[in-house]
Amino acid sequence: MSFLKAENLSFTYPDGTCALHSANFDIDEGDFVTVFGKTGSGKTTLLRQFKPQILPNGTQGGTLTMSGRALASLTEREALGAVGFVFQNPEEQIVTDKVWRELAFAPESAGLPQGEIRRRISEIAGYFGMEEWFDKKTDELSGGQKQLLNLASVMVMNPAVLVLDEPTAFLDPIAAADFIAVLKKLNRETALTVILAEHRLEELIPVSDKLLVTEDGSVKYFGETRDVCRRCGAEYTAFLPAAARLFHALGETGDCPLSIKEGRSFIRKYKNNIPPEAEQKALKAAPALEWKDVRFRYGEKTPDVLRGVSLTVNEGELFCLLGGNGSGKSTALKAAAGLLLPYEGSVKVFGKPLKKYKNGSLYRSCLTYLPQNVQTVFAHDTVREELEEVGADLTELPLDWSKLLDRHPYDLSGGEQQLTALAKALAAKPKLLLLDEPTKGLDALAKKTLGDILLHLKQNGVTIVCVTHDAEFAAAYADRCALFFRGEAVGDDTPRAFFSENRFYTTAANRMARGHFDGVITVEQAAEVCRKNGRGDA
Amino acid sequence: MKKRLLKILLPAVFLPLTVVLGAVLLREKYYAFAILAVLLLTVLFFYSGFERKKVTSRRLVVVAVMTALAALGRVILTPFPGVTPITAFAALTALSLGGEAGFMVGSLAALLSDFYAGQGVWTPFQMFAWGLTGLFAGLLAKQLKNNRVLLVIYGVIAGVAYSFLMDLWSVLWLNGTFSLKLYAAALVTSLPFTIIYAVTNTVLLLLLVKPFCKKLDRIKLKYGL
Amino acid sequence: MKQFSRLHPVVLFFYFCAALGVTMFCLNPAVQIISLGGALLLNLIVDGKPKKRRFLPLLMIPLGGLLNPVFSHHGQTILFFLNNNPVTLQAIYYGLNMGGTACAVLFWLSCFTQIMSSDKLLCVFGRFSPKLALMLSLILRFVPLLGRRSRESREALQAIGLFREDNFFWKLRSRVRVFFAVATSALENGIIAADSMEARGYSVGRRTAYSVFHFSWADGVFAFVSAAALGVVLIVLRAMQLDFYPTVTLKGSPVACGVGLAAFALLCLLPGALQGIAGLVRKRNIRRSLAYGKEAETA
Known part of the structure; x- marks a missing residue:
């Protein structure tokens, strides 16, 4: 029994x-x-x-x-x-x-x-x-x-x-x-x-x-x-581990690989004559956000959380900040949003120091920031009231709002809450959008919806900076990535260069393909290069 | 019904009675002791009822949240002497969840915020006074909920009564015996505070009653309190 | 030997109630002086480095002496007239005594606040009502959480332009908005805590209240000694009272009063002495125990 x-x-x-x-x-x-x-x-x-x-x-x-x-x-x-x-x-x-x-x-x-x-x-x-x-x-x-x-x-x-x-x-x-x-x-x-x-x-x-x-x-x-x-x-492959996703993407039959180890031997069944396609170089544009030697600490006698952050985000980029807990990436983002004042160094938004934005003009048609916990921006009893409070434009976001408008914000799913908060933040028509861990708690499908919305916003000229732990998300959507470590930004680069240089802080697809197809960072790329090469044992 | 009557009689009748009797008969310090005893007993009476009764976890959490909000409000507002949201919160809770919940919020918020503001001999007195404001709001819930004028009157009376009660205690404590002259003097000197109490209560109640009752009613409906 | 502040919370609570009760309800300057001495001693030992502000309550004594004669005109010895009202020596004495009481009570309460942490108070409440202790614990858990939430909400709203300090109207509106965000979050998410309580057996039946404090023999001895001292004081309490009007006179026999004062002195000075001596003994023993290891190393 x-x-x-x-x-x-x-x-x-x-x-x-x-x-x-x-x-x-x-x-x-x-x-x-x-x-x-x-x-x-x-x-x-x-x-x-x-x-x-x-x-x-x-x-x-x-x-x-x-x-x-x-x-x-x-x-x-x-x-x-x-x-x-x-x-x-x-x-x-x-x-x-x-x-x-x-x-x-x-x-x-x-x-x-x-x-x-x-x-x-x-x-x-x-x-x-x-x-x-x-x-x-x-x-x-x-x-x-x-x-x-x-x-x-x-x-x-x-x-x-x-x-x-x-x-x-x-x-x-x-x-x-x-x-x-x-x-x-x-x-x-x-x-x-x-x-x-x-x-x-x-x-x-x-x-x-x-x-x-x-x-x-x-x-x-x-x-x-x-x-x-x-x-x-x-419709369920998006939930599976990278090895199984690759298996499905290639339409294979037989034993499905699950772990990285199994994925590595699976990928080696393919020939590697044709290398993966080279990446398009990012275009040089004017800087949208600059940190210059930014230093900050939370208490008078506590150690610095930011130890001289220097980093530039260009206009029209989707930039991801990665790094472990306590590496200072969220603090750097808050400093950029003007929510805390660095004791040394400066932050410039569109070439103008933060100090020069007077009387909240920073938050009007210039920059907005959403924290990790998006529930913190909800204060009303229906989604409609939340959106009307700021006069949000719903056409921007591809979502069936009609079902949501009369519901309580706390009755929504995590993904819907994230999008409602985003709609609230976008009402001010920002040119620079700062997001702290936007994919936290979202499932694979909600992540994809969010990623596509961010790409859409980018096409409309919005510069986006995301703090994230999610290497897969960064690999799929970012134009450039930077790693934070001990309060400093180290090694900013395109995702492909960034993740293929990292050995531990990288995506599952890269771990599987490393040594066989160098420079592959997403399952889609891996599937494509495998298809081109064909199986070695067939 | 009998229990309910006792609940109202105990604080509303016995307390003033003890004060008057003490002042007339004893002319000594012991009656301050008696008052303190009656006070503590009343509070304990409510708490023991709470212990015996089956309180659902959801109700417990909602009352705890309201208390925490009230206590936090008081701690945050310490730079503004006399401005405290405890009466308003006790009353709001009572409007939705009944007088006993109001009593719990008022008295526990007093106890808890004194963890931060400093415990004192005044703590039991505050627990009692704020608890009562919640209790009475619960008794008048139906009328108060739908009538703004009554709500204003309630806010003013609650503020004045709180001030009068605390002054009574100050006189007893500092002087040892009840002296009408001293009490009058205390009432006059604390007049600005009395006004602040009344105004704070009224403003907060008017501002919060509609949105908060809506929020609490939703919680009640959704979670079946 | 156990330090005073490490005694069982119920014993501590009983002790503070006893000391405060006698101080507040015994009209006798000797009682106030003893009480003040005990409270000050304990305060100094617990506090380590006292600030000057600490001693500010002492001003209440002359203040009482100045204020009481203005309102009270009993007493035989008239010193002078103020606004056609007599100012008497006895009224001044009475005022000084009252100031002393208030001051001593404040010092005891300051010790109480420092020694009785929330854990200890919850242990006391838990004895009386486990559910009330749980409720207090819930609130103590919510207060910092909501405080943090309100900071987060403020930042979040500021960054989407909904928290502004341009003028008074905006300042007020912004704060109300933050408050509503926090209240909504607390009430809506509170349900998770309630479910979590149900999942952990909240509805099983009668709760017990666990506490990390043990009742040891030292607690028993201390409780017994202080209860005995309190008992003696209570028996002779009437004899210890002074009448201030028309003249300052002792009500009962001086012998009984003396016994009562001695018992009260024991009650008041015990914690300070215990805390100080036990602290020193412990320090010495620790030093000795550390030196023992070093000796073994060198040998």
Whole structure:
């Protein structure tokens, strides 16, 4: 008998809309299952079926059993020990003010005695390596630490199944990889069953046992990872890892490569007589934004965050700033937006120092900036009010606004929120657009929509500067990239030169093609050059 | 109904009664003690009700958010003496979520903001006074929600009553016994503050009542509070 | 030996209530002086480097002495007349005493604020009501979060031209806008915290309140000693009261009053002494323990 079994599982809202219908799947104990699908395809509804305590109002049909018992029939106390649930936003799901109190929340709810709670939270803090920040305030933690804390606060009750709803969407790549490594460790060492929904699947799919793809509220594909990767339809290839994308782009059959290693041997089946096409050189244009020896620190005695940033962005460019956490790239962007004042050096926008823009003239038809968290610009109850407040011109953005206008901004998906905020920012008709992590939390399709909008804006003469962790996005859309390290901008170049010179900070396609096709940085380029060369073994 | 009556009687009748009795009969310091005791008991009475009752997590979070907003507002506005949003927030919460929620917001915001502004003997008194403003707004919720004139009157009365109550405490604490003369003097010297309280309450309530009730009602509807 | 500030929060809370209660409700200058001494001592030891501003509350004593005679005209010994009202020596005494009380209370409260961190207060509240402690913890978590949100919102709105400081009207409007952005975010995202609480068993049943503080024998001893001292003071409290009008007289027997004062002195000076001595002993022991390692190295 299988461990978790769903039979004709469905979920209907009180108004009759069916968010999930006739889902069937079996999951064995110790399985690592990754769930993906388009935004709004019912991933979250499906995941919440495992935890009836957080189901929205509505009726469940069919059955979902764990070792033969229906999950819906468990008492609150049994459910606490059976299924753990971690949400997407690391910040908002934290409940208490101190790390140790957060860890103690679940055992406190269960009414455990002091000694038992002490033992449990000490053990879990030790396992997750949290001794250093055990006494800290939860507000002082980094994003990665916060999400790890959320995981630990759930694991403290020893659940048999762990369900996670896009837990790494808000983390930078390094923190996300660390988080997934911890999940894999738990899965391997304790046979914990993990069910996880995610958009960013590059590192996740190679470690998953099974994949589940949702579409319009039903289970479209379910099965062994490699099998699903091979047979899933064209509309889902965008979600797959670079190796599998290349496999699909070339229309291959047989075993689907998943990891970088498999991708490298896959690509070597092709001849390499014809090198990839040379890149068009960027045109020289007047500078739109210049940092000159910019230095900045947040406190009088704290170290510099910007240690002499010097960088020029030309008019009509889409420029990406990459770099690790704390490398100063977001701070540099804020300095360019005039939100903080460097203590040394200067920032020029269209040749004019920032100081010379008086009385907010900088933000009128010149420059706008959107922060990472776009919710910060929403203050009204409908999208219509948000847009009318600034008199936004909706024709600029190719989106079906009619469905969105009367909804609350917080009811929108992440991608729709991003576009609404962008519409608000574009109302001032800026010539320079500064974006901090615009692709954070977006799925592959929303990313593509955003990228195409940015290209469209660029064609209309808007210069765009993006801070991003997303190497794939930069490789696909940027005209030039620069790497930030320890408060300095190093090595600005075209994406191809930039990423093929980097060995670690580069795209998956480049890692696969390196040595065979040098200078390839996207899957599309790799597919094209493979097609031209043809297979060596055929 | 009986419990509800008790809830109103306890602060509204017993407190002034103790003050008057104390002033007339004892002519000593003990009645200040008695007042403090009654005060703490009232607050504890509310809190113990909160502990026993089943409060949903969503309601708990909404009340906590409103309290945090009120406390944060008070901390941010410390450069402007007398300007505090706590009454307004307690009242707004009470309009949507009932008097008890209003009491919690008023009293806990007082306690929490005193973490930043400094705890004092005045803390229980403030907890009590601001809690009451929330409680009464909850009792009059229906009338206040739809009538701006009543809302203005409420704001002014809440401000004046708060000032009078705090002055009563100042006199008792500094002087040890109740002295009508001293109380009158205290009322006169704190007149500017009384005006600031009343004006702040009124302005904030008028400004916030519509958008906030809308926001809170949406939350109530969406999350089934 | 445990330092005062490391005692169990419930013991500390009880202690502060006792010291404050007696100080506030005992009319006797000796009580105020002892109380002031104890509070000042503890303040100095806890604070390390006291600022001059610290001592400002001391001005309340002469202030009380000056103000009370203006309003109170009881008392036998008339010094002079002010606006046809008598100014009496007893009223001045009474005022000085009241100023002393207020001042001592302020110093105790300053110790209270420094020693009773939010963790400790939550531990006390948790004993009384775990749900209330959780609520306070939630609020303490929201305050910095909302503070950060309001900074972020301000920046975000500024950069799209919706936060301006051109004139008073814009200043006000901009701030209201930031406030609404923060309030909306807090209320809407609050639901995630609520769901997270449900997922972690909030509705299981009666909560317990975990705290990192242990109750040790030292806590027991301290609680017992201070409770005993408080008990003695309470028994003779009536005898310790002074009547200021018409003349300053002691109500009860001087012996009982003396016993009460001695007990109160024990109560007030204990924390300062404990904090100071235990701190020094600990410092010495640490030094000794470190030196031990070095000796072993050289040997």
